Amino acid sequence: MENPIQQWISSDKKLSDLLVEIQSMNKTPVEQAEIAFDRLCEMYELPKMPEDLENNGTEYERSVFEEHSLLKFLAPNDDPRGLVLSSIYHLWKNLVVDYQDIAEKEFGSNIPENCQIEIKGEGINGQVVFPSKEGKSWFDLGCIVNTKLS
Numbered sequence: 001m002e003n004p005i006q007q008w009i010s011s012d013k014k015l016s017d018l019l020v021e022i023q024s025m026n027k028t029p030v031e032q033a034e035i036a037f038d039r040l041c042e043m044y045e046l047p048k049m050p051e052d053l054e055n056n057g058t059e060y061e062r063s064v065f066e067e068h069s070l071l072k073f074l075a076p077n078d079d080p081r082g083l084v085l086s087s088i089y090h091l092w093k094n095l096v097v098d099y100q101d102i103a104e105k106e107f108g109s110n111i112p113e114n115c116q117i118e119i120k121g122e123g124i125n126g127q128v129v130f131p132s133k134e135g136k137s138w139f140d141l142g143c144i145v146n147t148k149l150s
Helices: 004-011 013-023 029-043 050-056 064-074 080-093 099-107
Strands: 116-120 127-129 143-148
Touching: 004 013, 004 080, 013 029, 013 080, 029 064, 029 080, 064 080, 064 099, 064 116, 064 127, 064 143, 099 116
Parallel strands: none
Antiparallel strands: 116 127, 116 143
16 A cells, blocks of 8 residues: 555645655755745645644644644654655644654653643744653743643
8 A cells, every 4th residue: 555645745746846846956854844844835725833823714723833843753763854744744634643642652651640742943843842841831941832631
């Protein structure tokens, strides 16, 4: 069975052409991922950052920034370009990461009661943080996404 993201790329000429264009640029993989993040969000009219959810009255429950940060937390060594593509695909198909998976990766079976999971940064430079471990509030940590598991 073909990888669903590869199938998506193969079936969407505009997407395929854009990816070829970005990969042929004389840029690092991280720079290519940054370009893909911006261009693909525009192409698919997806919210890049959390404030885009509020400003656009979108049907999406999270931004590409948030989904990308969560995927990067789960798979920190993956190719940055693949993480961007996966983030776009997840939002587009409404297949978002479950925050419970994030908590389980960090805490195992000892997830604290009222666990807070925060995200700080911007673009592809988001970082998942846990205020309870940092000893600071989400605001003091500079977080722009605040989620509480109950």
